[in-house]
Amino acid sequence: MKDISLVLKMMLKEKKDILFSVFFGFLAGITAVSLFAASGYLISQAAFAPPIYTLMILVASVKLLGITSAISRYGERYFSHRGTFTILKNIRLKVYDQIEPLASRLLQKYRSGDILARIVGDVESLQHFFLRVFYPPIVLAAVFIATIFFTMYISAGVALTMSAGMIVVLIVFPAIFYMIQKKAALSMREKRGVLSSEFTDYLYGFRELTIFQQAERKEQQLFDEMNQYEEMKASENRQLAIREAIVIFFSFFIAIIILVQAGFYVAEGNLAGTLLAMLFMIAITVFEDTPSMAVLPAHLEESKSSSKRLIEVWENEEPSKVAVQELEPDLPLHFDFKDVFIQYPNEKKPAVQHASLQIKPGKNIAIVGPSGSGKSTLMQALLTFAPVKSGHILVNGEDINTIAPDSLWEQMNVSLQHNHFFYGSIYENLRFANRNASAEICRDALEKVQLTHFSLEDQVLEKGTNLSGGEKQRLALARLFLREASIWLLDEPTSSLDSITEQQIMNEIEKVTKYQTVVTIRHRLTGLESMDRIIVMNQGEIVEQGTYTELMGKENGYFKAMKELESQQLAF
Amino acid sequence: MGAASICMALAIVGQSYLVVTVIQKLFLNNAAFPSILPAVFILIGMLLLRTIFQYMIKGSGIKMAQIAKVSIRKKLLQHFNGQQMTDADKGQSGQKTSLFMDTVDEIDGYFSQYLPQLIQSAGIVLIVWIVIFIQNWTSGLIILISAPFIPIFMMIIGVKTKDKSKEQLSQLAAFSGTFLDTLQGLPTVKLFGQSDGQRNKINQDSTSFRDATMGVLKVAFTNSLSLEFISMLSIGLIALEIAIRMIIFQNLSFFSGFFVLLLAPELFSQLKQLGSAFHSGRASMGAASRVEDVLKEETKPVSWGTVPLKSDKAPEIILEQASFHYEQGRFRLEPASMTISPYEQVAIIGKTGAGKSTLLGLLAGFLPAEDGKFLIDGIPQEKVQKADWFQRISYLTQQPYVFSGTVRENILLGSLEKQSDQEIREVADRAGIWDWISDLPFGLDTIIGEGGRGLSGGEKQRIAIARTLLKKPQILFFDEPTTGLDIQTEHILQRSLDSLKNQATMVTVAHRLHTVRNADKIFLLDQGKIAGEGTHNELYKNNKMYQQMINTQQGGREA
Ligand SMILES: Nc1ncnc2c1ncn2[C@@H]1O[C@H](COP(=O)(O)OP(=O)(O)OP(=O)(O)O)[C@@H](O)[C@H]1O
């Protein structure tokens, strides 16, 4: 029950459609039974050449029942499907709402193709929960009970047989099938997830695969995965077909038993012969829809595993703390790190340790250090993205965890080490930073980063693959020129630029950040003289900090040694 | 399948025949109860046969669907594989994934439902109709007149199904595309405060998909409603006609009347089932046509030939007035001529966006040269054997992709041959990443990439470099190998690359100019044109742009 709770909860919001589906389903079922009962009665009556008007009444009622049945069937289908697909739509949104706060953490646990398979494939498969598991038994049972009541007036014995048949079909068979149902459902959904994530991996890595001529190997691997998945699916479908055949056979069989039983009563003289055909027709019709009960257990199992796969994504994540405190928008930000440790999940040692530093408003700060020393991680902590294990980060004296992150980000202009671009035009990508930016202002921003050879309508492909490395970095910076922010956080903003362009663009940034705080992560140690503070990191620790002159003045200083190495290399 | 369908039809006829016999005997002939028992046993036998044949037809449909889906996915894979690199970038990955998964799944219906139902219905309708006609020709006539309306209506209503289903699937693909793109860019979404906007977009796509789905379904339901009406009408007519013949004309026996009355619904139920199967068949065709659209997309992969390269040495590469432009965008690589001799160290430099990466792709044979010539060891590139060339080269892209998998798998990607851990260790060491790997809790078996441990920018870069070194290539193409690396790491890497000097030709794109100052030849690119060529000293003397670049790099402010 816990597994399926997600669907149940969402389902209850569509009460009206559920009620309509059940109502029309019942109407359609019961009128179909009456229709066939009437026609069986009609033919038996006809054998005795009755007065023509009885016949006319019967024929008319057959017609009427037929039309009612057809229309109700339409209503049932319409409402049940409308309800279902609205439920699915809401589930998709709910899943998105749940995973959105997890952001980058999510992709360290799951592959994006897998998540995609969950929100599309698994959610789609939940449609069977309502359409095949939830309401059909209700409708079937109602039709059965009504029919059995009616039959009781004709022959209690037949009604008893019918009840027994109903119990077998509605309860015994599904229960048996449910028990022997292998736990194939979960592994099949999982396989689908794997196939989907392998495929996205293949698409994302297509360049590398072609370059190393591994595309064929990957293709073969995908092909094998897919074959296995289809094989699993086909064998499951065959299973279902067998079960369906068993139930179909059984329901015919019950109809024959009823025929024989009623026949026995007729032969004994306990039942009017005119009712024989009618009883048989009733039996055949009332059992007609029961094959759906054969597939119910499989659908239930599938829905359960789909639902489980969805919930699993966010289940074990701690609920995001309700940080409510809004930052005052116009107050400059002052950050204070107090002995901060940051450790990624499943890691033995922290990525950043003993980090104590201050970022004062209006200062120009550089973070330098070897690759893997924790520079980006430190910046992630400022953005509240990093898993801080101990220590405190204070923003204007308040703990960062108590501050609503939105109000924090609103005051930040961030360029990550790898920036994301969305599939769409340059304009759309720029306006992502500021919804109100006019074309004029956007063009201005493009000019600042020397991207005037692009028009605003030019397309950016997924992940910006049609841009050169430097163009991507420049477009990321162009976005920042569209926003007002009191602190700029730049993680190697110019690592893919040539030195001339780099210089020009840094000048542009300087122009707009005269009074703002700027924190830059960089590898190159040139041009650090004017920094208010340089933070030097190594192996997760801040080994030195100070101004350029202070650091260069240190005997055996780490920074000094690095700087000397660089000058050696740069000497021509 | 056809045979199974005929057998099933016979079983249905037999079943109805026996039911009528039993009822006739008991109801009209007042027969003793035991006399009907043999008929009942045969009846049960008939039922068994009916279900078995039905299962057989269904089973073969399942098999057909499986085969069809596998072969369609295979075709899609082959298509994607054959794409030229820049064509492969078009479109959204989420859309493609949706096509590969959901759209192909949708094709299932044609094979697993429509085809089997068509055969089943055809056999049953035909035989049942013949029996009805023999029993009571007037009923046969009514059916003959009314039944054809069913396929006619089915087709009229179903005309739009194909397009609607195509629409539905493209809505699903659009949703997938947006979702996957958003998923990848979630941090960006949040940092720019666009959570609400993006949520709206997702919600919109999700709602459009629901609406499209309902659009398809409404057609299906209308379809069944009209089929229901037609069959109701003709069954009603038949019942009326039988009653009139039995009562007024008294020229039809109860037996024949009841027999026909049992058979007619069987016939119409087959037609109705065919109706809904037809609907899913049409929907599948919509899906198939989406797949076809993709398969039809043209792509011009670089063409290769069959001439193997002769020498064991690194091949010489010559470009003569070769040019290139991307399908979209304004960038043009102007006709370029360059000669790269075996074991030469060549650098390509220039401002960002000058076309360095493009030129490198051209030299490595990933992008097709438009005019001019591209000679490998004197043989035109399009004649050279593809495998032979790619075996000799290695290429580091500007933004290497880390696959979801272990560190070992990621490095092993670099070579088609088997490599020992020792060899992996060696290249990792050269790339300056071995110490880091051996520090990991699971070493080479640590899972990285999506769904795995995160890496810092420089670590990613070094894994990619190790990958390129693995197959000991004769020509190395490096696109900015030292981005994201600090001075020290860069220094280590530089030294190990220097040690490869006599084993491989190296073509390096660089903007950190000190890394290429010892190159044998430097090409300076400016706005798609080769604006200078020579050694460091030559260029420094003669080329203004080069001087300027060197000066700014050394920390001096631009004049
Ligand atoms: N998601 C993660 N899970 C586990 N470890 C991580 C993760 N991200 C980074 N690390 C590790 O944390 C350390 C610091 O990484 P970080 O990205 O902060 O380095 P960096 O200083 O920015 O390096 P670079 O200059 O190469 O970008 C590295 O050892 C890295 O392997």
Ligand SMILES: Nc1ncnc2c1ncn2[C@@H]1O[C@H](COP(=O)(O)OP(=O)(O)OP(=O)(O)O)[C@@H](O)[C@H]1O
């Ligand atoms: N797939 C593509 N489709 C269309 N245009 C492209 C594509 N790839 C690159 N371009 C364009 O071609 C031009 C040259 O790009 P290229 O990647 O060769 O530059 P680059 O010299 O390597 O620059 P950088 O130093 O910034 O990496 C750029 O203007 C870029 O926008």
Ligand SMILES: [Mg+2]
């Ligand atoms: Mg970093």
Ligand SMILES: [Mg+2]
């Ligand atoms: Mg480039």
